Amino acid sequence: MMEGSPQPGSRSLTWRLTLSVLSAILGSFTFGYNTGVINAPQAIIEDFMNYTQLERSGNIMEEGTKSIIWGFAVAIFAVGGMTGGVLAGWWSHVFGRKIGMLLCNVFTIIGAALMGTSQVAKSYEMIIVGRLVVGLSCGLFTGLVPMYINEVAPTNLRGALGTLHQLGVTVGILVSQILGIPEILGNVTGWPILLGLTGAPAVLQLLTLPLCPASPRHLLIDKSKEKEARDALVALRGSQEVEEEMEEMRQEKKAGEKEAKMNLIQLFRTATLRQPLLVSVVMHLSQQLSGILVVFYYSTSLFTEAGIDDQKLASYLTVGVGGIMVIMTFVTIPLMDRAGRRTLHLIGLLGMLVLGILLTISMALQNLVQWFSYISVASALLFVVFFALGPGSIPWMIVAELFSQGPRAAAVSFGVLTNWTANFAVGLAFPPMQKALGVYSFLPFSGLLLLCTIFLWKFLPETKNKTFDEIASLFTGKYAAAVEVGESATRGITSKTDQNGTYGSSTESNSANESTNLLVKDNHMVTQM
Incomplete structure (x- = not known):
C-alpha cells in the first residue's frame, strides 16, 4: 500500500481515546518513578540500614556488607522486571490488556506499602521485597502498555501515541528526581513517603482505566467477540463508521487463524x-x-x-x-x-x-x-x-x-x-x-x-x-516468495535430471541458482523499504 493512500482507521484524537492512553501510561509512569526514586536518598537509606542493624545486633554493618545489600536493593527491581517480562505475553492473553493492567496495580500497591512502612517497622528487608514486587508490576506494564496503546490507536496516530509510553517513563523519572531533592522528600523524615508514593499512580489508574474500552483487536481476534469489539471501537473513535477498521481486523483474524497462538519456544x-x-x-x-x-x-x-x-x-x-x-x-x-x-x-x-x-x-x-x-x-x-x-x-x-x-x-x-x-x-x-x-x-x-x-x-x-498485516508481510511475504520460487527452481532442475539423467546444461543450472539467490537477497533487502 502506498504511503499516501487512505489507511484503515485514519482518525482524529477523541476524548475517550485520550483518556484510555493517558490512563494506560500511568503504568509507564510507575516504571519511570521507580527507576529514579531510589537514587537520591541512597545515603539516608544506608544510614537507616546501619541504624536498624545496630539495634538488632549491637553492631553496625561493615562497609562491604552495606554496599552488597544496597546493590541488591537496587538490582532486585530489575529481577522483578525480568520476571514480569517473561509473564507479560501469557498475562495479556489470559486477562486481556485492560484487566491485566488493572491487576498489576495490586502488586504496585503492595510494594508501595512495604517500602513506605519500612522505617516504622524498622526493616530494610521490606524495601528489598517491596522493590521486587513493584519490579514485577513494572515488568508486566512494559509489555502491556505499549501493546494496549498500539491496539487502540488508529493507524495514522499509532506512532505518536506509542511515544507516550516513553513520555510516561520520563515524566516518572523527572518527578522522582524532583521529589528526591533534600529540600522536599529526599531527607531523613521524607524518604519513606518518597518510596510510598509509588502507589499513587496505581490508585489513579484503578479509578480511570475502568472507564476506558478494552482493546478491540484483542476482543475480536483473540476472543472472537465481534459485538464487544465494535462497541469498543465506536467508543474509541467517537463514530459509528468503523466498518473499514473492523474489516482490517477481520482480515488479520482470518490470517491469524492459520497461525495458532505461540509461546516463546514456538x-x-x-x-x-x-x-x-x-x-x-x-x-x-x-x-x-x-x-x-x-x-x-x-x-x-x-x-x-x-x-x-x-x-x-x-x-x-x-x-x-x-x-x-x-x-x-x-x-x-x-x-x-x-x-x-x-x-x-x-x-x-x-x-x-x-x-x-x-x-x-x-x-x-x-x-x-x-x-x-x-x-x-x-x-x-x-x-x-x-x-x-x-x-x-x-x-x-x-x-x-x-x-x-x-x-x-x-x-x-x-x-x-x-x-x-x-x-x-x-x-x-x-x-x-x-x-x-x-x-x-x-x-x-x-x-x-x-x-x-x-x-x-x-x-x-x-x-x-x-497496517499490522502489511508490516508482517514485509518479512513473511518475501520469505515465502523466496522459498516458493527456490523450490520451483529445484523442482525444474530435478525434473530435468529425471528426464536426462544429468542436471542439464551448466547455463540452466546457474540461471536457476541465480534466480533463487536473487530472491533470497531480496528477502534480506526488504527490511530497507
Whole structure:
C-alpha cells in the first residue's frame, strides 16, 4: 500500500481515546518513578540500614556488607522486571490488556506499602521485597502498555501515541528526581513517603482505566467477540463508521487463524519470524546498551567526574537530564508518524555514538584543557537529547508492530525480557567497569552502539502508516516468495535430471541458482523499504 493512500482507521484524537492512553501510561509512569526514586536518598537509606542493624545486633554493618545489600536493593527491581517480562505475553492473553493492567496495580500497591512502612517497622528487608514486587508490576506494564496503546490507536496516530509510553517513563523519572531533592522528600523524615508514593499512580489508574474500552483487536481476534469489539471501537473513535477498521481486523483474524497462538519456544522455531525477532532484540539492546543507564543511574557522579565540583549543582544537573528527556519526548510525538520510526531511531543511535566518543575524549583531556569540562557536560546532555529522539521510545512500540496477532504477545514478552535483562546487566557491570576503565568507561558502550547501528541500518524496516498485516508481510511475504520460487527452481532442475539423467546444461543450472539467490537477497533487502 502506498504511503499516501487512505489507511484503515485514519482518525482524529477523541476524548475517550485520550483518556484510555493517558490512563494506560500511568503504568509507564510507575516504571519511570521507580527507576529514579531510589537514587537520591541512597545515603539516608544506608544510614537507616546501619541504624536498624545496630539495634538488632549491637553492631553496625561493615562497609562491604552495606554496599552488597544496597546493590541488591537496587538490582532486585530489575529481577522483578525480568520476571514480569517473561509473564507479560501469557498475562495479556489470559486477562486481556485492560484487566491485566488493572491487576498489576495490586502488586504496585503492595510494594508501595512495604517500602513506605519500612522505617516504622524498622526493616530494610521490606524495601528489598517491596522493590521486587513493584519490579514485577513494572515488568508486566512494559509489555502491556505499549501493546494496549498500539491496539487502540488508529493507524495514522499509532506512532505518536506509542511515544507516550516513553513520555510516561520520563515524566516518572523527572518527578522522582524532583521529589528526591533534600529540600522536599529526599531527607531523613521524607524518604519513606518518597518510596510510598509509588502507589499513587496505581490508585489513579484503578479509578480511570475502568472507564476506558478494552482493546478491540484483542476482543475480536483473540476472543472472537465481534459485538464487544465494535462497541469498543465506536467508543474509541467517537463514530459509528468503523466498518473499514473492523474489516482490517477481520482480515488479520482470518490470517491469524492459520497461525495458532505461540509461546516463546514456538516463536523461536518459526523460521519466518526469526528475522523480526532478531530485529526486536537488537532494538531493545540498542536502547539499554547505549550507555543511557549510566547517565540515569550515575549522572551526579558523572557530572562530578566531568569537573563539576559543586555537589548541589551536579544534583540539579541530574534533574535537568530528566527535564530534557520529557521535553524531547514531546518533540518526537509529531515526528514519529512524519519522519518514521526507522529514521528517528538511526539518527538517535548515530548521535549517541558520536557524543559518547566526544564525552570520552573531553573527560580524558579535561585535566589538560580546563574548559573541556563544559564539553563533557554538554555532551552528556546532548546524549540524552538523541536518546529521547528515537531509541528511548521506539523499541517499546515497534516490537508490537513487527508481529501479527498470533505471535505478538510472545514477541513482546521476549522483547521486555531482553530489555530488563540488559538493564540488570548494565547496572551490575558498570561500577566495576568504571573503576577499571575510569574516564574511558563509555567506550564499550560506543562499540556496542556501532554494532547495533550497522545491524539496524541493514535490517530495520519502516513501519509508519502501515497496517499490522502489511508490516508482517514485509518479512513473511518475501520469505515465502523466496522459498516458493527456490523450490520451483529445484523442482525444474530435478525434473530435468529425471528426464536426462544429468542436471542439464551448466547455463540452466546457474540461471536457476541465480534466480533463487536473487530472491533470497531480496528477502534480506526488504527490511530497507
